[in-house]
Amino acid sequence: MEGWILYKNNSSELKPEAYEINRLLEISEEEDINIKVLKPDQIDLIVTREDRKSILVDGNPVSLPDFVLPRMGAGTTYFALAVIRHLERLGVPCFNSSLNIDMVKDKLFTHQILAEKNLPVPKTMLAKFPVDIQLIEKHLGFPVVVKILSGSQGKGVYLSENKKSFNDLMQLIESSNPNVNIILQEFIQDSFGKDLRVFTIGGRAIACMERSAMDDSFKANFSAGGLVREYPLTPEIEWLATEVSRILGLEIAGVDLLFYGDHFKICEVNSSPGFEGLESCCNVNISKAIYHYLKIRLGIY
Numbered sequence: 001m002e003g004w005i006l007y008k009n010n011s012s013e014l015k016p017e018a019y020e021i022n023r024l025l026e027i028s029e030e031e032d033i034n035i036k037v038l039k040p041d042q043i044d045l046i047v048t049r050e051d052r053k054s055i056l057v058d059g060n061p062v063s064l065p066d067f068v069l070p071r072m073g074a075g076t077t078y079f080a081l082a083v084i085r086h087l088e089r090l091g092v093p094c095f096n097s098s099l100n101i102d103m104v105k106d107k108l109f110t111h112q113i114l115a116e117k118n119l120p121v122p123k124t125m126l127a128k129f130p131v132d133i134q135l136i137e138k139h140l141g142f143p144v145v146v147k148i149l150s151g152s153q154g155k156g157v158y159l160s161e162n163k164k165s166f167n168d169l170m171q172l173i174e175s176s177n178p179n180v181n182i183i184l185q186e187f188i189q190d191s192f193g194k195d196l197r198v199f200t201i202g203g204r205a206i207a208c209m210e211r212s213a214m215d216d217s218f219k220a221n222f223s224a225g226g227l228v229r230e231y232p233l234t235p236e237i238e239w240l241a242t243e244v245s246r247i248l249g250l251e252i253a254g255v256d257l258l259f260y261g262d263h264f265k266i267c268e269v270n271s272s273p274g275f276e277g278l279e280s281c282c283n284v285n286i287s288k289a290i291y292h293y294l295k296i297r298l299g300i301y
Contacts, residue, residue, distance in 0.1 A: 001300060002034045004065045006080060008072060011037040019276040020287075021071060027287035031295075036065070040072075040080040047086075055086065067294055068094040069252075073272030074105050074150045095294065100249040101271045105150045108183050110248065110269055117247050119240070120265045122258070123186040129178055131170045133163055140186045142166065149181040159187065159218045188265060191258035192218050195267060196231055198241035198255045199278055199286060202293045205238040207282040228277040236263065244269055251297075252290060 007021055014021055014037065021037060028035040044056040055062060068087055072080055084098040104110050111121045123140055136144060142163060148156035160166035173180060193213040199206045210231040213219060219226075231237075241255040244266060254273025257264040275286040294300075 001032065001295075001298075002036070002063075002065045003028070003067045003069060003294075005035060005037045006040055006068060006070045006072060006083065007037055008039065008075065009037070010039045010042060013039075020274055023275075023279070023287045024069070024071075024290070027285065027291060031288070031291045033291060040077065040083050043083050045083060045086040055090070064090060064092050066093075066298060068092055069290075070094060070096065070098075070101060071272045073101075073270055076101050076105060076272075093298065095251050095290075095297075096253075096271045097249065104248055104250065104269050104271045107147060107149055107268060108181075111266075113247060114244065114266055117243075119244065119247070120260070120263070122188060122265050122267070125184045127170075127182045127184050129170070129174045131167075131174075133167060136166070136184060137163065140184055143187040145185040145187050147183050147185060149183060157219060187218075188258045188260055190260055191265075191267075194259065196237065196257040196259075196264070197273070197278065198233070198237060198257065199273060199275060199284075200241050200245040200250070200253045200255060201286075201289050202251055202297070203242055203246060205233055205241045206286065206289055207278050207284040208233045208237055208241075209278050209281055211277065226277075228281045230282045240264060240266065251293075 005021060005024060009018065016022070025035055025037070038057065042058055044059065046054045048054050055064065068084065070076065070080070070084055081098050081102055084094050084101070088094055088098060108124065108126055111124050114121050125136070125140060143159055143161045144166060146158045146160055146169060158169065160169055173182065195211055196208055197211060198208045208231045209228045211226045211228050213226050237257065240257060244255050245253040248269060250269070250271055254270035256267040256269070258267045278284060279286060
């Protein structure tokens with residue numbers, strides 16, 4: 001059984017901090033799976049009726065893998081999506097699919113879909129310049145969360161405490177990059193400096209952890225130095241995470257939940273979630289769970 005991992009670096013360029021890729025490579029040996037880590041730009045595709053010969057790696061024709069694991073998430077470029085789409089057209093199962101990866105890259109579109117299904121999401125607006133601050137204050141209030149449309153690991157997420165800091169930030173963005181797409185989101189005070197990450201595979205919630213900020217930051221990402229601890233998978237948490245994954249068509253997902261009183265709101269969804277934090281605090285082997293699911297899906301067991 002052979003699989004490809006599409007990632008920003010290939011095998012020879014991997015660094016020790018690429019925890020998830022290194023773990024997937026390590027566990028693949030135990031599962032008797034041959035894994036190649038490829039960068040999208042190593043791949044050339046040719047649209048032809050002789051489809052099975054239309055993929056080249058480093059300029060050479062190759063046999064197609066049994067499956068592909070795209071691991072670029074919000075950083076998935078158009079070229080990477082084109083490669084995934086081409087592999088899908090050739091019948092190669094991709095976990096997740098190009099359609100669903102592209103969908104969840106767009107945070108606003110993700111929230112539009114979830115809100116349509118009556119799931120709890122923070123109130124969200126698409127910003128336009130010049131920004132009407134009175135409108136923002138009326139519908140979202142201050143503090144307000146400012147996010148770029150596509151991003152992960154807490155990058156491109158800011159908290160504007162008041163109208164003045166918000167106005168300064170908007171002026172800076174408008175003057176430096178007026179074409180950037182940003183969303184504005186209500187600030188959930190109950191979740192200041194903490195949130196939950198739920199990892200789902202094949203429609204099941206595998207593990208849940210609480211992330212909390214080390215300092216006074218309102219962001220609690222593990223990759224930014226946040227603390228993590230195992231959190232019980234309550235029926236509500238499990239249902240929210242699995243329902244979000246189902247609606248968005250994600251077979252592998254990281255669902256981030258915000259504390260909201262005794263309940264939760266859906267913050268973000270990641271199609272290529274990290275799991276170093278989960279494995280550090282929960283009794284779970286995410287790579288093994290992923291491979292076991294893929295074997296079942298592909299009829300190997």
